[in-house]
Amino acid sequence: MFYIVTALYEEALPFLEKYHLKRKTDFPHFELFIGEEAMLLVTRPGALRAATALSSVLTAFPPQNEDFLLSVGCAGCILKEKLGEAFIISKITEGASGRVRYPELLFRCPFQEAEVITEAKVQIVQKPLEGKFDCVPEPLLLYDMEAAGIYEAAIPYFSCERLLFIKVISDPLTGLFELSMEERRRRITDNIASILPTLEPWLAQLNDFFKNFSADHFRKPMLAPEGEILFTRLCTALHLSTASSLHLRQLMLYLTLSEIPYADSMKRLLASPLKTPCRTKKEGLQYLGELYEYYLSDL
Numbered sequence: 001m002f003y004i005v006t007a008l009y010e011e012a013l014p015f016l017e018k019y020h021l022k023r024k025t026d027f028p029h030f031e032l033f034i035g036e037e038a039m040l041l042v043t044r045p046g047a048l049r050a051a052t053a054l055s056s057v058l059t060a061f062p063p064q065n066e067d068f069l070l071s072v073g074c075a076g077c078i079l080k081e082k083l084g085e086a087f088i089i090s091k092i093t094e095g096a097s098g099r100v101r102y103p104e105l106l107f108r109c110p111f112q113e114a115e116v117i118t119e120a121k122v123q124i125v126q127k128p129l130e131g132k133f134d135c136v137p138e139p140l141l142l143y144d145m146e147a148a149g150i151y152e153a154a155i156p157y158f159s160c161e162r163l164l165f166i167k168v169i170s171d172p173l174t175g176l177f178e179l180s181m182e183e184r185r186r187r188i189t190d191n192i193a194s195i196l197p198t199l200e201p202w203l204a205q206l207n208d209f210f211k212n213f214s215a216d217h218f219r220k221p222m223l224a225p226e227g228e229i230l231f232t233r234l235c236t237a238l239h240l241s242t243a244s245s246l247h248l249r250q251l252m253l254y255l256t257l258s259e260i261p262y263a264d265s266m267k268r269l270l271a272s273p274l275k276t277p278c279r280t281k282k283e284g285l286q287y288l289g290e291l292y293e294y295y296l297s298d299l
Contacts (some may be wrong), residue, residue, distance in 0.1 A: 002207055003069040004040040005054060007146045010188040011073045012042050014196050032057060037207070047094070047118050047149030054153040066211045068162035070203065071150045074170035074188055075116060075142040076123055080130045082169045086195040087114035087142065089165035094148040095119040101151050104160040104285070106247065106292040107206065110198050114140040116167060118148035122175040129172070142167050161247060162210070168195055209296070223252060230263060237273040238284030248288060255295060262295065269294060 006012040009031065015021065021033035021040050030053045031042035041057050043050035063069070077083075090113040092101045105113065123143040147165055154163055168191045170176060176184045223231060231252060235245045255262040267274065270287060278284040 001067055002038050004038055005071045005150055007043055007045050007073050009042050010185045011192050012040055013189050014193040015040055045145045047146055050146040051149035051153040054150055058157045063157050068210055069154050069158055070164045072166040074191055075144040075167040076171050076173040077142050077169045078129050078173050080172040086111045086166055086168045089116045091115040092147045092151055093117045103163050103165060106161045106289055108293055110202055114142050116142045116144050116147050118144055123173050124175055125173040237277045238287050239278040239281050240284050241281055244288055
């Protein structure tokens, strides 16, 4: 099972229909829907409200080793030409404090990357940018009201690579206030529904992968002595944190269990850092992401 978090019921509606989710009436404080494949929480707008709702749900229904969380919803972007496009979030900035979080994007995703800034209120600009641009401003900045709160509430329960944030650009920082309430609701639902044909197969693949890749599969098997030596070398060369080292070990154990030879190819892929070790954790994390993409490219 995987967890889906939306801020609005209009964002949740396509998922409720797709996964046949039913309202959990004995959990009255929040809008919670459950089915065989997924559990969906509607938090309502705002980072604090989102964090409170999600913390309550994760406390009542703790995730298992194979579970992951998808935060999905609409966001604003100053570029009109990007309306309706979906992005996976690689950086979350809390607008009030400036605190930054980096979801670990270790799996190939059908959507491009963007950054999101979580603000306390809807961001409005007078003149959104129109027309085609030879070069889209980098990084592409989106604005929402929940991502930072969801990350903080979820991180005690999920490892970083199991937290996924997908945003669909719904407005050019107008808040959709130019539309009637009915039109606004329809626009939001249509935006989410438009990405579901692409998103749903990817979620199914991730769901299958995490089930097979859960910690239960790694209690008995161990790396061979040469594998342990390579693991230690790579952790040092990539300047990996404790959490990232665990991700590397899980990948190597998965390849071992799957009887996929990896020692020679891994040394070849990481020839540069093995010769000259990374100076920063961010640089090492990029190499780790390349390993995941190389060995798990079907996801």
